[in-house]
Amino acid sequence: MSTTTPSHRRDTTTRRAAGPAGDAPCGHRTQAPSGRSARTLRAGPGRPRSRRIAYLYLAPALALYTAFVVLPWLHTMWLSFFDWDGVTVGTGAGLANYREVLTDPALRSSIVHALGFIGFYSLLPIALGLLLAAVIGGRGGRRHPVSRTVLFLPQIIPLVAVGVTWKWMYSTDGIVNQALRAVGLGSITRAWLGDFTWAYVAVGLVGTWVMLGLCLIVFQAGIQKIDSSLYEAARLDGAGPVQEFFAVTLPGLRAEIGVALTITVISALASFDVVYVTTGGGPGDSTTVPGVLIYRLAFTNGEVGAACALAVVLSALIALIVLAISRITREKT
Amino acid sequence: MNRRFEGLAGRAVMAAFTLAVIVPFAGIVLAALNPPGTIVDGLHWPEHPTLDSFGRAWSDAGFGQLLRNSAVVALGVVPIALVCASLAGYAFATMEFRGRTMLFGFLLLGLALPYEAAVVPLYYDLRAFGLTDTPLALILALVGLFMPFGAFWMREQFLALPKEMTEAAAVDGAGSWTVLWKVLLPCAKPALITLGLLYFLWAWNQFLLALILIQDPRGRTAPAGLGFFVGAHNIDVPLLSAATLIVIAPVVAVYLFFQRHFIAGMLSGAVKG
Numbered sequence: 001m002s003t004t005t006p007s008h009r010r011d012t013t014t015r016r017a018a019g020p021a022g023d024a025p026c027g028h029r030t031q032a033p034s035g036r037s038a039r040t041l042r043a044g045p046g047r048p049r050s051r052r053i054a055y056l057y058l059a060p061a062l063a064l065y066t067a068f069v070v071l072p073w074l075h076t077m078w079l080s081f082f083d084w085d086g087v088t089v090g091t092g093a094g095l096a097n098y099r100e101v102l103t104d105p106a107l108r109s110s111i112v113h114a115l116g117f118i119g120f121y122s123l124l125p126i127a128l129g130l131l132l133a134a135v136i137g138g139r140g141g142r143r144h145p146v147s148r149t150v151l152f153l154p155q156i157i158p159l160v161a162v163g164v165t166w167k168w169m170y171s172t173d174g175i176v177n178q179a180l181r182a183v184g185l186g187s188i189t190r191a192w193l194g195d196f197t198w199a200y201v202a203v204g205l206v207g208t209w210v211m212l213g214l215c216l217i218v219f220q221a222g223i224q225k226i227d228s229s230l231y232e233a234a235r236l237d238g239a240g241p242v243q244e245f246f247a248v249t250l251p252g253l254r255a256e257i258g259v260a261l262t263i264t265v266i267s268a269l270a271s272f273d274v275v276y277v278t279t280g281g282g283p284g285d286s287t288t289v290p291g292v293l294i295y296r297l298a299f300t301n302g303e304v305g306a307a308c309a310l311a312v313v314l315s316a317l318i319a320l321i322v323l324a325i326s327r328i329t330r331e332k333t
Numbered sequence: 334m335n336r337r338f339e340g341l342a343g344r345a346v347m348a349a350f351t352l353a354v355i356v357p358f359a360g361i362v363l364a365a366l367n368p369p370g371t372i373v374d375g376l377h378w379p380e381h382p383t384l385d386s387f388g389r390a391w392s393d394a395g396f397g398q399l400l401r402n403s404a405v406v407a408l409g410v411v412p413i414a415l416v417c418a419s420l421a422g423y424a425f426a427t428m429e430f431r432g433r434t435m436l437f438g439f440l441l442l443g444l445a446l447p448y449e450a451a452v453v454p455l456y457y458d459l460r461a462f463g464l465t466d467t468p469l470a471l472i473l474a475l476v477g478l479f480m481p482f483g484a485f486w487m488r489e490q491f492l493a494l495p496k497e498m499t500e501a502a503a504v505d506g507a508g509s510w511t512v513l514w515k516v517l518l519p520c521a522k523p524a525l526i527t528l529g530l531l532y533f534l535w536a537w538n539q540f541l542l543a544l545i546l547i548q549d550p551r552g553r554t555a556p557a558g559l560g561f562f563v564g565a566h567n568i569d570v571p572l573l574s575a576a577t578l579i580v581i582a583p584v585v586a587v588y589l590f591f592q593r594h595f596i597a598g599m600l601s602g603a604v605k606g
Contacts, residue, residue: 053509054430061421061480062436068455068477069443075454086457132350136343147351149592154354155599156588157581158538158556164563164577165357168364168373168570175360178375213354214599221600270447273540277563291449291541298453299545311450322445 073315080309085302097309107310110288111317113200114269117289120204121211121268126260128208129215130253133223134245151213159210163277166206167193170278193279200287206274211267215260222256223249258329262322269318290314365574373570386575390562393572396579398551399558402468403537403583406554409472410536411529414479418528419521421480422487423513427499437488443481449541456545466549474546475536483528490524491517527594530587534595537584555580 080097084090101107154162169175170192177189192202226248234244272291275281281288281296290310297307356376364373366382369389390396424430425437455474456465464470494517502512518525543557553561559580566572588595 051428051430051509054424054428054433057420057424057428057509058436061417061484062440064417064473064477065440065443065480066477068474069446069451069480070439072451072455072458073446075458076450079454132346135346147347148596149589150351150354152592152596152599153358153585153588156534156584156595158540158559158584160538160540160556160559161577161581164559164573165361167563168573169357169360171570173372173374173570175356175375209353209357212350216350217596218600266445266447270449272449276540277560291447294449294453295541295545298456304453304457307453311447311453314447315450318447319445 076308076311079304080312082305084304086298086304087302090305093305097305098313100306101309101313106285106288107293107306109285110290110293110310111313113287114271114289114314114317116200117204117207117268117271118265120201121207121271122261122264124208125211125215125264126257128212129219129260130250130257132216133219133253134241134249136220137223148217151217153213154210155214159273160277162206162210163274166202166209166274167278170202194283196283196286199279199283203275203278203287206278207268207271210274211264215264218256218260219253222253226252254329258325261325261329265321265325266318269314269321361574361577364570365578367571369572370569371571386571387579390572390576390579393566394558394562394576395551396555396558396576399553399555400579400583402547402552403555405468406471406475406543407533407536409468410475410479411532413472414476414483414532415525415529417476417480418483418487419513419518419525421484422489422491423509423517425484425488426491427512428509437484440481440484443478444485448478452542452545459546466547466552468547468552471539471543471546471554474542475539478542479532479535483532486524486528487521490521494520523594526591527598530591530594531598533587534584 079090081093081095082090083093083096101111171177172189172191174192176192180186180189190198193199195202230248230252231244234248239247270291271289272295275287275289275292276295279287281292290313294307294311294314297303297310360376363376363379365386366379366384367373368381368383368385371379421440425433459465459470459474498516498520499512502516507515537554538556539554540556540560543554544560547553547557550558550561559576562576563573
């Protein structure tokens with residue numbers, strides 16, 4: 001995700017190419033302006049020529065990205081200043097839609113729910129993933145290929161299918177209640193997704209289930225890259241497993257934690273599929289998230305302006321948090 | 334002694350979490366083996382295992398058509414997106430031009446943009462052009478949505494190839510197109526396959542866009558169809574489980590076949606689309 005690595009790599013390649021003339025056909029290029037042909041000269045050393053043909057190569061990607069992502073998003077911003085039902089002519093509304101996002105309890109609570117999902121989608125899987133990766137150690141992935149395959153499955157299948165599956169898991173006759181009865185907790189069984197207090201937690205834990213495998217495997221791959229002499233040094237200094245974790249493993253995984261945090265926070269704030277299928281936002285408004293409300297406001301309630309204002313606030317929130325994460329993880333490396 | 338304990342604990346932890354992932358899947362597989370309409374109580378081996386629920390789900394929801402629609406969308410997205418991403422990644426990796434940093438930053442913004450933020454006007458804009466309810470609308474929208482990651486990914490791959498390769502070809506008089514087509518792309522084939530698989534997966538799994546851009550029931554994709562099927566058969570667990578398994582079967586099959594590629598892609602920070 002960070003854009004710093006590739007440029008590093010590029011520098012080293014250039015340096016290698018510019019090295020002793022012995023290293024090959026390209027030696028000519030970097031050696032001297034006394035070059036051999038007009039072409040080598042033009043492509044030659046010093047400041048590379050700006051190439052207009054680059055824009056041709058970029059055109060298809062940028063055109064589709066602009067037409068289907070950027071312009072609609074700008075259009076979202078524009079619509080957020082109107083009162084429009086999607087059918088008749090809209091009227092200017094100034095900042096009224098934004099005022100609604102910040103004051104309307106249903107809209108505000110959807111944002112609070114999305115922020116709370118960061119706990120379930122990001123913090124819990126990352127904390128558990130770090131702990132488990134430390135217990136399993138770096139070679140776990142290779143030693144348990146079957147587990148690796150299985151742990152990735154929730155990332156592969158459509159989230160709608162995840163939602164349908166968990167809807168049944170949490171139902172009165174579902175596996176969650178069956179398991180609770182089996183361990184003697186029959187008294188707390190309930191229809192989890194219909195419960196005002198527990199539906200939110202239940203939906204959040206589905207996010208944990210989806211993200212945990214990803215985090216675990218990202219961290220395991222990261223531990224493999226940590227220099228094993230650091231662990232030996234820590235052991236020689238008499239560090240126990242806990243100190244070893246905080247002194248070697250955790251700092252060594254900073255980049256991986258940054259990646260996992262970025263991915264999971266975006267999916268927490270932008271969640272839609274699982275909530276839409278499992279609870280649709282209910283019971284009451286107890287599990288609404290911005291994605292579900294944007295859909296409902298725009299296509300059911302005919303409040304396109306409010307939907308767009310909520311969309312703009314959501315984008316700003318995600319941008320801010322992602323920026324903060326990249327700052328924090330980059331600064332300390 | 335300590336080492337052995339660690340190995341044992343590691344294995345136990347891994348087994349516990351593998352089990353936690355498998356149980357829900359096992360649950361729907363077993364539930365789907367019951368005849369439609371059965372009340373399924375938790376995790377049970379069905380009394381009379383049958384495939385009736387699959388047949389009923391298939392015909393009730395029209396999965397033949399739904400899967401075909403999904404295939405059209407996914408197979409349309411993959412080649413277009415791969416070509417666009419390769420071209421853009423190539424320009425960003427090997428060429429100098431005015432505004433390179435700015436354009437790349439502009440593209441990367443898309444990685445953090447939630448798609449529900451753009452989908453409402455997208456629907457109205459496409460409707461104005463008469464493009465809603467066509468697979469083309471969904472295909473182009475998905476390609477646009479997938480561009481930031483793809484261009485970023487291909488740029489990384491091209492930067493990782495030794496620079497000497499391009500330069501040698503350029504000295505031999507090859508134009509930029511030949512360098513890309515004959516020299517770089519063949520070397521980047523594994524990365525290209527990984528990206529193609531991720532694109533296939535994301536296109537197949539996309540829900541919200543498919544739900545909104547295609548309102549016509551006959552044009553729906555499989556996940557959107559599943560979403561509506563859930564609404565219609567809220568309590569028939571065997572039927573719903575069978576429908577779910579039908580929708581996930583293609584991606585699971587592709588995943589099991591190419592899992593090395595998928596895991597490599599995911600580990601390098603591919604976001605679930």
